[in-house]
Amino acid sequence: MSGRSRDLPIAEVMPGMVLGGDLLDNRGATLLPEGTEVTETLLDSLRRREVDALPIFVEEETPDPGEAALREAAQARLTSLFRRDGGNEADRILREVVFAYRLGRSP
Amino acid sequence: MSKVSLEEILAEVDVLPSLPTIVDGLVRAMGKEDVSVDELVDGIAGDQALVARVLRVANSPFYGVQNKVSSVHDAIVVLGFRAVGSLVLAASVTGYFSPPAGYGFDLRGFWRHGIGAALAARALARKVGLDAETGFTAGLLHDIGRLMLVTRHTPVYAEVMAACAGEDCPVCEAERRILGFDHAQAGEILARRWRFPAEIVRAVALHHAPEPVRECTFADIAHVADALAHALDLARAEREMVPSLDIGAWRRLRLDGPSLTALLPEIEREHEHYCALLAAG
Numbered sequence: 518m519s520g521r522s523r524d525l526p527i528a529e530v531m532p533g534m535v536l537g538g539d540l541l542d543n544r545g546a547t548l549l550p551e552g553t554e555v556t557e558t559l560l561d562s563l564r565r566r567e568v569d570a571l572p573i574f575v576e577e578e579t580p581d582p583g584e585a586a587l588r589e590a591a592q593a594r595l596t597s598l599f600r601r602d603g604g605n606e607a608d609r610i611l612r613e614v615v616f617a618y619r620l621g622r623s624p
Numbered sequence: 625m626s627k628v629s630l631e632e633i634l635a636e637v638d639v640l641p642s643l644p645t646i647v648d649g650l651v652r653a654m655g656k657e658d659v660s661v662d663e664l665v666d667g668i669a670g671d672q673a674l675v676a677r678v679l680r681v682a683n684s685p686f687y688g689v690q691n692k693v694s695s696v697h698d699a700i701v702v703l704g705f706r707a708v709g710s711l712v713l714a715a716s717v718t719g720y721f722s723p724p725a726g727y728g729f730d731l732r733g734f735w736r737h738g739i740g741a742a743l744a745a746r747a748l749a750r751k752v753g754l755d756a757e758t759g760f761t762a763g764l765l766h767d768i769g770r771l772m773l774v775t776r777h778t779p780v781y782a783e784v785m786a787a788c789a790g791e792d793c794p795v796c797e798a799e800r801r802i803l804g805f806d807h808a809q810a811g812e813i814l815a816r817r818w819r820f821p822a823e824i825v826r827a828v829a830l831h832h833a834p835e836p837v838r839e840c841t842f843a844d845i846a847h848v849a850d851a852l853a854h855a856l857d858l859a860r861a862e863r864e865m866v867p868s869l870d871i872g873a874w875r876r877l878r879l880d881g882p883s884l885t886a887l888l889p890e891i892e893r894e895h896e897h898y899c900a901l902l903a904a905g
Contacts, residue, residue, distance in 0.1 A: 598857060603868025614884045615855045
């Protein structure tokens with residue numbers, strides 16, 4: 518599972534979340550190690566210690582590999598279709614329009 | 625390998641079987657408004673396969689007709705006289721040539737492209753205020769010379785196809801080098817022999833190189849429609865390639881990015897529908 522750590526205000530931390538990095542105290546000592554699962558009891562204790570934010574693990578938003586592959590194939594097909602580029606203004610517009618039509622954006 | 629000359633093509637179109645009578649009538653009626661509905665109905669009614677096809681189109685969800693269309697006459701009411709005419713013509717012409725198998729000619733792809741060009745040409749003709757059904761026929765038939773050549777002169781045409789594949793060049797370049805003429809010239813001869821209207825004959829003849837004229841012609845329409853059908857990859861041909869556009873034809877059609885974009889979804893939607901109907905799916 519790929520992901521990264523993001524500092525979340527303690528008010529937004531929910532039980533069940535997992536620490537994405539070590540929680541350190543003011544002197545740099547580890548209070549809680551990375552990977553600790555947050556519980557209600559733990560949250561109470563952290564609030565009492567006036568900890569205001571926690572490094573929380575967030576999953577990386579990876580694009581659907583199937584969709585990405587399809588898009589890549591569509592792009593490769595378009596590049597092949599337009600391999601003989603006449604280079605005039607009409608050729609350029611046709612190419613741009615069809616790329617945008619197929620891929621939803623300009624080439 | 626025996627070659628073929630343009631003189632031989634000229635001579636042999638005279639001995640080709642004629643088009644079905646109904647198509648012959650349709651061709652001559654093309655562009656005229658005074659053809660009677662009865663004549664068309666009678667012509668179609670004699671051919672049960674055609675009747676079935678026409679009714680299939682008229683009853684398809686595409687046209688959103690509430691009540692079932694059960695006669696050719698009703699189909700003409702639903703689809704319009706001219707549209708039934710071009711459909712019948714398409715159904716007849718697509719069955720006319722049967723190139724021998726085993727030479728790598730993709731007949732289904734050929735007609736998928738032809739139907740795509742026909743629909744693109746119809747949309748372009750509408751856009752510039754020219755007759756839509758003449759556009760359809762010009763688009764459908766623009767490459768008919770290729771089909772005649774591959775059917776009647778298969779071995780030498782196989783050389784042309786091999787050269788195209790080997791060098792990744794446009795088909796008319798390989799044709800000119802190997803045959804000494806191209807499919808647009810062969811198609812012009814055939815379209816004239818079939819007594820198509822002069823504007824369609826010219827569209828077939830000039831679809832790769834429209835003349836620099838003042839007003840938009842069906843050659844301009846066939847030229848751009850051909851490129852659109854290639855660009856939309858409608859034939860799904862392995863070596864599909866978009867040809868370069870003639871800037872004069874493009875300008876006479878007054879096309880730009882937004883107006884071109886607006887045409888594409890309809891062409892694609894109609895394409896699947898027509899291919900299914902004409903069994904080129």
